[in-house]
Amino acid sequence: MNGGITDPSDWPIEFKSLREIDSHLRCPICKELLRAAVVLQCSHNFCSECIRRHLDKESSCPACRVATSTSQIRRNVALDEIANNFGDCRSLLLSTLMEVVRPKPVAKPVSAPRFVKEESMDIDYDSPQQKRRRTSTRITNRTVNSSQDHADIAMSQVSLDDDKDEDFALSHHDSSPSRHKGKNVSRSTGPVLRSRSGRTEQTLSQSSQSSQADERYEPSISAKQEPTSDTVFDPFHGSAPASAQVLASLSSSTDITNSTTTMTVTSTASVPVTGPKLVACPICEKGIPEPYTNTHLDKFCLAGRTDPDYTLLYSLIIKQPASVIALYTKQGTSTRDVVPDTNSSLTKSGTPGRSVGFNSSNPASPARRSTMQWQPQSSSNGTVPKQPMFTPKSAAPEPTRIPKLTYSLLNDKQLRKKLQELGLPTNGDKTLMAKRHAEYTTIFNANCDSTRPKPVSELMKAMQVWERAYEKDLEVKESQRRILEQQQQTQRQIHAAKEAKRQAKKDAADAAAATIDSPEATPPSSQSSNGRSSSSTFVPNQANNNAVNVAIASASAFAHAAKYADEYAELIAEVRSRLQANKEKALAENNTTTTTAEPAPSTSSQ
Amino acid sequence: MSSAVHRRMLKEYMAIQKNAATRPHLELLEPIQEDDLLHWQAILLGTADSAYEGGRFKLDIVIPTSYPIQSPTIRFVTKICHPNVHFKTGEICLDILKSEWTPAWTLESVCVAISSLLTNPEPSSPLNCDAANLLRCGDTAGYNSLVKMYTALYATGDCDEE
Secondary structure, rough: OOOOOHHHHHHHOOHHHHHHHHHHOOOOOOOOOOOOOOOOOOOEEEEHHHHHHHHHOOOOOOOOOEEOHHHHOEHHHHHHHHHHHHHHHHHHHHHHHHHOOOOOOOOOOOOOOOHHHHHHHHHOOOHHHHHHHOOOOOOHHHHHHHHOOOHHHHHHHHOOOHHHHHHHHHHHHHOOOOOOHHHHHHHOOOHHHHHHHHHHHHOHHHHHHHHHHHHHHHHHHHHHHHHHOOHHHHOOOOHHHHHHHHHHHHHHHHHHHHHHHHHHHHHHHOOOOOOEEEEEEOOOEEEEHHHHHHHHHHHHOOOOOOOOOOOOHHHHHHHHHHHHHHHHHHHHHOOOOOOOHHHHHHOOOOOOOOOOHHHHHOOOHHHHHHHHHHHHHOOOOOOOOHHHHOHHHHHEEEEEEEOOOHHHHHOHHHHHHHHHHHOOOOOOOOOHHHHHHHHHHHHHHHHHHHHOOHHHHHHHHHHHHHHHHHHHHHHHHHHHHHHHHHHHHHHHHHHHHHHHHHHOOOOOOOOHHHHHHHHOOOHHHHHHHHHHHHHHHHHHHHOOOOOOOHHHHHHHHHHHHHHHHHHHHHHHHHHHHHHHHHHHHHHHHHHHHOOOHHHHHHHHHO | HHHHHHOOOOHHHHHHHOHHOOOEEEEEEEEEOOOOOEEEEEEEEEEEOOOOOOOOOEEEEOOOOOOOOOOEEEEEEEOOOOOOOOOOOEEEEEEOOOOOOOOOHHHHHHHHHHHHHHHHOOOOOOOOOHHEEEEEEEOOHHHHHHHHHHHHHHHHOOOOOO
């Protein structure tokens, strides 16, 4: 989820319950932290997308095999919130924990809050610049900060909102006896400091930033005025030093809690504020917040650039419910200048999280922090997670899910129409269209289940990725099929060749048998010339086996047969000659015995 | 879609490496090539009290791109005499690899299941009828000696030879 591969076993073995929490917040299908958690009737939880994909294939719960169906999927909002927020703070919490547990296993994080604080600070402020900043006054902060690069400045401008948070904390601490402790707590958050100076800087450089800055400034001011009720902040800042220390012990989570509190506070407060109105740009026809019009025209539209995270197709916007538009405007107002950065931080790219990761030089982290603190204003994840709980207004319009279709009952035309309605491409054959529709239905409906739904444009992007993957898959399958075909063909050829050889051998054996027969039938010829006899005996064989036309095979068969024929012929010849000799001998003996008795001893002596 | 497979395979790979010590009968479970997470191999060890003792059985695992919705394809590379394993092709008849597959399974758990299949054969759905018939007739002595012979014949040497 956070870019890296996470696993419950990441947690140190000492914190077994954290492992348990982690593993229970994971989807059994994808093994990630739950995204848009849903619950089935058997009370097993899954990612909405995962379970939808599974139920497309099979109608049973993956965990317990109880029969179920897509219609039984219910959102599990509380669990989703828990999983989301756990995912947000996971890396930080883990690194903090690791720093405490691993190098000095003796130190328990809760028992020695001071120590922890010291340690984390040492680590965070290792660069001399930063160290100086921490110990110095606000003015030095500013000088240091102004020497930082543009990215940082931009960042600090975005994290303006932090400013206000800090202001509250400070204003409160001023009146509180435990001021220093409280301050320390808030001090440990780098972006706050940075943003503070950033703010001053901004007031200075406002001329350069022109109306844009003004406009951005405005909502934060209005928000600033709203939660002036210090009482809300009481539990978290200073008033009770003990609680502050406990919070400081897990300095990272302090930030988190801190931010979430601010968030809830501001969200309650800023509900009536819906932000500037959206208007259509006269040139590119994109939806833009009214005060932003000039900046949009000058800097982006006329310059030919796009400010993607800020504008949206107006036609798309006017179809959205008012709450979404309001959100969108809010998002725009606070994330404009660092569009790419904020974007990445919002997709929870996961600052690998030092204990106070915000302080690290990673430029994304301050932005991330700011967005976390001001979720109601800047969460470009779409809706604000907390908002549904606080505003009955935005909870009401739950987007309607796309109904499942029975693709076999639709013809091409109907299917194409359905795709068109959803704004999907209509190319390809029916199977592709059906698959495309099914895929979009899955991700769209899953998105509906999410407490932080993505904008439709992102779903479309996902669809493009899917489209490419599908094409690639088809190609791979096609090439595999071709390779298989080739293999089969070569195998068939080899088989045929083998068959031919076998046949030829068999013929040769037959031929050999024939040669044995033939010399007996014609004794004189075998004696006269072996070569001729074999060839003559093979002529009929060859005629019989017209099927065997493989020249090599027959040639070898000939050689084979000839060899055997020779051997047999020799054998037979020898036997014959012996027989003949015996016959002649016998004949001669008979002659001698029958004609004269006298020459007989002479022949025998010979 | 396919990237989801790769993420999950990477996750499983790391989990396998982490708890390698907890499964004594699985000598190896890893991708054949580092860059191809969809083709794995595993080596099962015959359990000490069974007729497969001393044998090392190599498995070939192919992961479909729709994993874990679809089950992996697993077959024995080492020849093995078992009622539920095809003697020639190495195909395994195991319900969780076919109809009973659920995405909640992992490669590791499947390998453990196959390992336990070795000691608990299911002769009623055989792929190797001769071995199954011996068991069905109650000739465990004959079955065990047959298995021992084949294990000694094929599975005691180097797994890489077919």
